[in-house]
Amino acid sequence: MHPFAPFIQILGKGRHGSRSLTQEEARAAFGMILDGQASPEQVGAFLMLIRVREESPEEAAGFVAAVRERIAVPEGIPVPAIDWGSYAGKRRHLPWFLLAARLLAQNGLPVFMHGTEGESGERIYTHAALAALGLSASASLAEAGERLAASGFAFLPLESFAPGLKRLMQLRELLGLRSPVHSVARMLNPLGAPLSVHGIFHRGYERIHQQAAILLREPGVVVFKGEGGEAEINPEMGAEVLVSRGAVAGGFDLPPLLERRQLKPERLDPAHLRAVWEGEVGDVYGEAAVIATVGCVLQARGMAAGRDEALALARAWWAAR
Template structure:
């Protein structure tokens, strides 16, 4: 039964008025998320909490606490931790093909298991993430089947509704409130299987430091946050973009580098992911997106020359077998800035 006042203390902290309101502490935010996911919160209070936090501007302690509370509501992961957590929660209104899926597949073929999870508001479009999974051989599986899928293929995608339906309900409050909320950020931070490396995309640059600060509070060892294509972890090969993150649990910053010249938009190509992956079309721009994105992921795993490995993986992508061996923790993380050169 819903308890109308269950969230009231946390709403009051945020909304007491000028000079009296403050941000939630990490324990308070954790407790608030626990109340929400338990079903003991009135929907009006949930909306008030999320919108007050948005108006104020979220801080790292709040995002970390909300994420910790969300993790506590998930069913336990039953297998070895994946090497990489790769969330996909961008709206996808302006992006083109989801080239980052091919990059994730290459990284998995290098032997680094990749757990993907997500929900995108424009799922029905031809360029949607889920529609393209099969194009590069990434299985979409229920949460309980994900450990087995990673053991077989090295990469798997879990839909948010299969991971935690209650979190999807919170995310879809955007349709009711007309605005995004901190839930979008929490889902990027979720890392449900405790992977040592997390790769996160953002659309708004200010969220890079916010997610980094929250990850630091959550004791995340490795993190890369990129202002990427459509808000995904996807590199634009003509742009030298600042990466924020963590290296061995300490704050880190680096640059992506550029691999092409020009001003082409990510969506300005008629090529499809399937055609490029299968080699039916030779699209240098699309290939540069894929290879440079894979290189950034490999660098986060400690590969010394990630661009070279990414190129090699691309050339032999159809010969690669299921991963056997290296995990992200098998290599010392490099302190040098990432290189995405082709």
């Protein structure tokens, strides 16, 4: 029997014979996949068997551990205050979370952002939107560390530090479905930031992220259903925010910041982000999204006693930018 086959057997023995993988089994299985020790057929079967019933927190934690073991972080890289995954892209609104990250960095909370571009031509991905803000992606972890030290913000494409995971992510176009790798990428926190910010699209995955973080003893994770699947609070909807600190789970609710819905833009022009940042134009929705997102992060970090105090601080930072 092929060494990888037992993992497929565990997952695929049918309604009464199958079970989820333990955290250690998941770590071992995903490690074999990343090391090229499973055939393409086995990889496809494995990912889709997981997809049918969704990954468990133990499986997600094991997958994350396997990827982290294969990331070579150079010595001397500064530890950012915030880790921020960006993998969904935006379709209905601009990526206002970029301004939120910039505002946090400007106020002494360095942000390490990582992500990748998808195949959809209808979405704006972070890598492309950075240019409108006069920023560019780093080419390596070492370069990202230099930019964190110099400016407090760095964006690094997934393929620059976890190419095996990027290749697995690209299977979505072949298989037609998302797989656990899209959650794993958001959870990586490769530089060990004390707070990792996760935005998810499918409701219910918040608890998988939270419980996986507890299993991994992450110092701090905040996760919520974000606009378009990115880590951005929708100010028209609010959010249920889950938080974990080590082995402790918590959370808080964010009611809508805007009382009425705003008209969605007819087209998304990333240059508008810079114009709003520089105060050349206003944007009711965009500014509210930035303030709500920054307030959420501040509350999760314990830098404010509650929502009102967090929003007040976020508004003050925005006014002084």
